Amino acid sequence: WMTLAVNSLYRECWMVKHLLKPVMSVCLTAFSLTGGSISEPVEVQTLFGYAMGTSYSVKLVSTLSESRSLQMGVEGVLADINGRMSTYLPRSDLSLFSAAAVNSPVPVDSKTIQVVERALQIAALTDGYFDPTVAPLVDLWGFGPTARQSVVPDLVELETLQAKVGYGALVVDTVAETLSKTAPRALDLSAIAKGYAVDLVADYLVEQGFSNYLVEVGGEMRFSGTKPDRVAWRIAIENPDSTSRSVFGVLEMADGAVATSGDYRNFFELDGIRYSHTINPKTGYPVAHDLASVTVVMALCIDADAYATAFMAMGKALTLQLAEENNLAVLLIYKDGASFRSVQSSQFTAQFGLIDI
Structure with missing residues (x-):
């Protein structure tokens, strides 16, 4: 009885080993093809x-x-x-x-x-x-x-x-x-x-x-x-x-920095x-003026941030004058009664076209 039991157990082990071998081989092959990990998107x-x-x-x-x-x-x-x-x-x-x-x-x-x-x-x-x-x-x-x-x-x-x-x-x-x-x-x-x-x-x-x-x-x-x-x-x-x-x-931007103050x-x-x-x-x-927000586009954000604040203090006329003199890209949105209007510098228009409400 012990001999029959051992022989039976041996056959089952042999079957498991040889039946699973192809599956394990496939799994190992797939694992090796990915270099050991699944690539991330x-x-x-x-x-x-x-x-x-x-x-x-x-x-x-x-x-x-x-x-x-x-x-x-x-x-x-x-x-x-x-x-x-x-x-x-x-x-x-x-x-x-x-x-x-x-x-x-x-x-x-x-x-x-x-x-x-x-x-x-x-x-x-x-x-x-x-x-x-x-x-x-x-x-x-x-x-x-x-x-x-x-x-x-x-x-x-x-x-x-x-x-x-x-x-x-x-x-x-x-x-x-x-x-x-x-x-x-x-x-x-x-x-x-x-x-x-x-x-x-x-x-x-x-x-x-x-x-x-x-x-x-x-x-x-x-x-x-x-x-x-x-x-x-x-x-x-x-x-x-x-x-x-x-x-x-x-x-739409590929390079540069943008800061807005309002x-x-x-x-x-x-x-x-x-x-x-x-x-x-x-x-x-x-x-205390009609300027509601200023958007400045520059190469560095440190400059855009500071200029946006300065322009909010300046107001519309002085900002446009300085922007044109220094070729700066600036968009100004200002109050007109109960609505808003916008004006932009020449450099801003050259980069982004005309943006209006």
Whole structure:
């Protein structure tokens, strides 16, 4: 009985071994043909998160596993900029500079030096309508790190702080990497640091071997290449209406940066008057004109971001004049009674054609 049982078990084992052998051979062959793994499709992948007090997104042409490996690197770039240029963090470069005494050099990171230096250049090019020392006024009107009620400031307080605004008092030492001031000043780089962060994330993606991407931080964007079907990236320009979200026009881009500034999202109303977060450094008051939004297209996002803010402070006529003199691509949407109209610079028309409501 034991012999019969053993012989029977032996036959069953032999059958399993030889019947399964072809199946196993096929499986091994298929596995070897794929190099040990199933190839992933190359598609538009999206990374999303929060940094610098706002949201960010990165769209890039890659495989899913490749894009996932970039998330920490992207967030590291954004966290580094925020840690150095935030007005909310007490140990940031800007906070240390603002607290420093007059004529006392403050060591800062080379990135901060680079952004402040570019901010001063754009301040000069825009006749001071972009001014990185506007921080006290931004805070006074309730749009800075100090919590305030939505009220119109006292005139005496406003005039006192207005005297502390002026980029000419900043001193940048690029060799020693220090910032100092010849008069009481505080820095606010919120209108240029996000654009700079976009550029650094784009540089990081290129370093990792990617050439087709769209980087967006707080609405400021930079593009490169195309989607997998070789179609350009498309960006919708929003109608400057605080009561709804609708599309004014669409831009197609393969390379470059876009920044939009407007008065229709961050504001407060008092006695029927809207007070925008964009402060005119020359008056100390929020902008008060018919210009509702400005879209600027440039090579670098650091420049587009700063110019968009300057143009919102300037108003329509001065912006168009400066744009034509410097061959800048600018789209302006302005109020006309209860509706909106648009006007654009010659360079914008040359790049995108006529865009109208």
